[in-house]
Amino acid sequence: MDYEKLLSRTAADIPPSGIRKFFDYLETMPDAISLGVGEPDYQTPWHIREAGIYSLTKGFTKYTGNAGLTELRREICRYLARRFDLDGYDWKSETIVTVGGSEAIDLALRALINPGDEVIVPEPSFVCYSPIARLAGGVPVAVATKAENRFKLTADELRAAITPRTKALVLPFPNNPTGAIMERGDLEAIAGVLRGTGIFVISDEIYAELTYGKRHVSIASLEGMRERTVVIGGFSKAYSMTGWRLGYAAGPEPLIKVMTKIHQYAIMCAPTTSQYAAIEAMRAGDEDIEAMREDYGYRRRYILKRFRDLGLDCFEAEGAFYVFPCIRSTGLSSEEFAEKLLVAEHVAVVPGNAFGASGEGFIRCCYAASIKNIDEALDRIGRFLDTRTKEE
């Protein structure tokens, strides 16, 4: 069999994630500390797990409707209104429950893209947007956000990227990996560029609950933007439910209808047990969110201070659970830094360029870790920097 010929050209040509080798290596080090993985370190709160278990004891093990349980979709609408002023989504026609936020991103891109359509993707950002856009026949257009703008997307940057072929803008804020957020004013500027165009916004708000000091604002809550935005959210980050694989999208009926059609053929429905657990999360989980956010907040301040004390430039990340220190002063590339640090001190971080070329010169550190581990990791990073200075 000639597999080169067999495989889809588009799929085969997508570059693999360069991170795998780090984590394979990491697994061989028992004393390793990882600030690498983008995952909460909390267990899913017990009352949520218990609701999932209870649904199993009741025998709720069948498919649900394609778009998800009625009760869950109603709760999603209440939640969006309660927490982000996104009022009045119709659960029946404007929401869909998906397998993680990731599936919602996939569905939205597939539902929107015609061959050759351009999708603007601010970078550094989560790794999935460009590959999925390509698989859907689209052309991803990377826009580099800048440290001096606190890694926000500016109206000028957006304007410069728009062409007659632009179909959609991915808006990934609060941002993985930079921790950047878009405030109301920042979003107004973006909305100002988009209103009156045919460009649609895929707003990936998976980290919406994790902002520190300032409440997350959804672009869909701005005047005239709801009709041109699909809001994507999920349970993984807010409720520490990564393994449950559950997310959702809320947006205009015609888009949700097509997304649901793709979902119906490709996925059928999101996992039933997870959906029951998610109803409990949305009904009784606000306090869990606050407690986790408070804790992340302490760790955020702590890791920022430690990085700055080490003399690394680190902008004040206000969202998600990442900091994105600049390592240019070491004279190393992001990958060299991450690799040498792992070999020398057994600390895993992710090179910034894994999230787009504009991430070069930075590393992503996840602070969803205990203060003890953050402390130990930063001690080791300090030692690593010292040794390098001495060698020079």
Place this chain on the structure above:
Amino acid sequence: MENILKLLERDARLTNSQLAAMLGTDEETVAQEIKRLENDHVILGYKTLIDWEKTDKEVVTAIIEVRVTPQRGEGFEKVAERIYQFEEVESLYLMSGGFDLAVFIVGRTMREVALFVATKLAPVEGVASTATHFILKKYKESGVFFETEPEEQERGYLL
């Protein structure tokens, strides 16, 4: 500062410099605040949670339900005071419901605890009756699980 208390309640070994960084203030402020909280007896002490089962030391804990005949003009306070002064008494709470005082006793053996109840606790003036319950196993204390070995979990390292 409520936040200092919350953080210390969970981990009393956080240093002032760690607390300062976590709270976004300086070490001096934290030191002063802790001093104040100690002086005001808001912070009463710092202790370590120990699973004695994992050591050679023999420890038994019992909860004694105590019913009290309130004395005129004294209420429960005097009786409670007479009980909590004993070194064997680890904790003492005034309760609502079927009995009045919950007394936590720590001893080396069940016999030792039983003897304490019979010879010291029961004869206290105002104590009408006692019921002793021994703790057989601790699962959780002050928010911490006793079994801490998590089962090996196969997991993916995703971005």
